[in-house]
Amino acid sequence: MSLIHKTAAELGALIAGGEVTAVEVAEAHLDRMAEVEPKINAFLHVDRETTVEQARAVDARLGAGERLGPLAGVPIAHKDIFATADMPTTAASKILEGWRPPYDATVTSRLRAAGLVILGKTNLDEFAMGSSTENSAYGPTRNPWDLSRIPGGSSGGSSAAVAAYEAPLSTGTDTGGSIRQPASVTGIVGMKPTYGGSSRYGLIAFASSLDTPGPFARNVLDAALLHEAFSGHDPMDSTSIDAPVPSVVEAARQADISGMRIGVVKEFGGDGYQPGVLARFHEAVELLESLGAKVVEVSCPSFSTALPAYYLIAPSECSSNLARFDAMRYGLRVGDDGTRSAEEVMALTRAAGFGPEVKRRIMLGTYALSSGYYDAYYGQAQKVRTVISREFEAAYHQVDVLVSPTTPTTAFPIGERADDPMAMYLADLCTIPSNLSGNAAISVPCGLADEDGLPVGLQIMAPVLGDDRCYRVGAAVEQALESRWGGSLLSKAPAL
Amino acid sequence: MSAITRDEVAHLARLSRLALTDDELDHYATQLDAIIESVAKVAEVAAEDVPPSSHALPLTNVFRADEVRQSLTPEQALSGAPAVEDDRFRVPRILGEEA
Incomplete structure (x- = not known):
């Protein structure tokens, strides 16, 4: 089997055993990228020399006997929202075109410390605002399963790169579903760790109380290995949890769910859900039962208001966070001809540098926070957030994990929802509650929808710091389904 | 009745420091109206007695020792600046002509 089709765990073992070098593995992936990038457009920045140098x-470190982790020498695609001192960091925005940060994000420096080799920076919806990667200022990324369709978003470059075998691993960030939804629609694994379980230092902020870095991989164990490599307490992030990382790798290896209590969220399903998505989901629930889990139905009535609450909270935080793009200290500056004031230059720069979705959200957030509307909108949304967290808490008294489809439909065609924000927002219907409550959640492939032959994801949600449960259940589902399918779901994808 | 008028959107654009064209204002007025109407559903949750959550985790302030540590050099801090003069950020005038 060629190097690009191996798992990250296999590549790490081959490199550690001296059977192949990190340079050979990096070059195999760089060659694959050169071949398929014209079709996929997963990367915003690739620099062969810097990658081979890493x-x-x-x-050399391995040759000198340095003990690195299990992923030493394994290549990774890095979402272009994490600061990288040796590569441009743009958040897919014109306002940061060509910007080189003077420092590395914590996630970036931990990848380097673990010996991972960064292949390049991946495409995203501008500032991670979107569900399709169409909001990138640098053109959309295409879904390897069907090039006319979206790869999900906002981390769509990262999901597409892994699904197209350009990289065995990638990083993402999940604010309302931006890891789980892209993983679901490209047939791979994507995990949103517990909020505060992975560091936000050097991550360009969208909604600080929700943003969570997490891993993408083609299988559950690889995702767990990456999760462990970059997670854990960071003194540079004051919202980082000062507790050990849950034992996710061990859980992914055990894959035993006998006796576990699993709750099906009653409110997720019905109108607006694609029949093929629901069919695969219900089969997955039956599978969990056949593997020895006890399945019960759980009701969380306020989850239906999670989406509106999110679209008040996230834009409010974004309107404040994006005020830093003021054309003064870094990034784009437009219209500074000596006659205009700083304020005029600021307004012209932001109008030229931000795309339509970012402008919409900044204005929506400004509205929700303005006096006279604050109590009815932002204040009420924060109360709804409490209600949703309480419903999760009550549910986790009854069950160990909750399950749902990851997203209501399979990958939709590029352009279909591009100018209909409300239709686009529905893609995050099932993923948003876990962001509001901060709990852990994963998406694992559970089959192809009958209507269109496109991947469907199963979402597994667990309480705060219960990340290991997501991996345990995810690995059990993966094992059972792959033995049924005779291989991974991704092996059914058409050749590129 | 619309939830938000075009004039209100123009005001939001000014507050947000976004120099929008007339066409953009028309477009966003329609879209924001639909979005605001939809997010107003949060009012359906009875939550008078519920405390607001600004955050997912019950975190309190985090402190560190007040020690001098290595930080960015002036060159690093200015490395992405649109304009620099004498080790400083050069910015457009911030005061009006009459000042």
């Missing part, structure tokens, strides 16, 4: 350094 791989050479890892080979």
Whole structure:
């Protein structure tokens, strides 16, 4: 089997055993990227030399007897919202075109410390605002399953890169579903860790109380290995949890769910859900039962208001966070001809540098926070957030994990929802509650929808710091389904 | 009745420091109206006695020792600046002509 089709765990073992070098593995992936990028457009920045240089350094460290983790020498695609000192960091926005941060994000420096080799920076919806990667200022990314369709978003470059075998692993960030939904629609694994379980330092902020870095991989164990490599307490992020990382790798290896109590959220399903998505979901629930889990129905009536609450909270935080793009200290500056005031230059720059979705959200957030509307909108949304967290808490008294479809439909065609914000927002219907409550949640492939032959994801949600439960259940589902299918779901994808 | 008028959107654009064209204002007025009407559903949750959550985790302030540590050099801090003069950020005038 070629190097690009191996798992991250296999590649790490081959490199550690001296059977292949990190440089050879990096070059195999760079060659694959050169071949398929014209079709996929997953990357915003690739620099072969910098990547090979990193791989050479890892080979030298291993050669000198340095003990690195299980992913040493394994290549990774890095979402272009994490600061990287040696590569541009743009958040897919014109306002940061060509910007090179003076420092690395914590996630970036932990990847480097673990010996991972960064292949490049991946495409996203501008500032991670979107569910399709169409909001990138640098053109959309295409879904490897069907090039006319979206790869999900906002981390769509990261999901597409892994699904197209351009990288065995990638990073993402999940604010309302931006890891789980892209994983679901490209047939791979994507995990949103517990909020505060992974560091936000050096992550360009969208909605600070929700933003959570997490891993993408083609299988559950690889995702767990990456999760462990970059997670854990960071003194540079004051909202980082000062507790050990849940034992996610061990859970992914055990994959035993006998006796576990699993709750099906009653409110997720019905109108607006694609029949093929619901069919695969119900089969997955039966499978969980056949593997020894006890399945019960759980009601969380306020989850239906999670979406409206999110679209008040996230834009409010974004309107404040994006005020830093003021054309003064870094990034784009437009209209500074000596006659205009700083304020005029600021307004012209922001109008030229931000795309339509970012402008919409900044204005929506400004509205929700303005006096006279604050109590009815932002204040009420924060109360709804409390109600939703309480419903989760009550549910987790009855069950160990909750399950739902990850997203109501399979990948939709590029352009279909591009100018209909409300239709676009529905893609995050099932993922948003876990962001509001901060709990852990994963998406694992559970089959193809009958209507269109496109991937469907199963979402598994667990309480705060219960990340290991997501991996345990995810690995059990993966094992059972892959033995039924005779291989991974991704092996059914058409050749590129 | 619309939830938000075009004039209100123009005001929001000014507050947000976004120099929008007339066409953009028309477009956003329609879209924001639909979005606001939809997010207003949060009012359906009876939550008078519920405390608001600004955050998912019950975190309190985090402190560190007040020690001098390495930070960015002036060159690093200015490395992305649109305009620089004498180790400083050069910005457009911030005061009006009459000042």
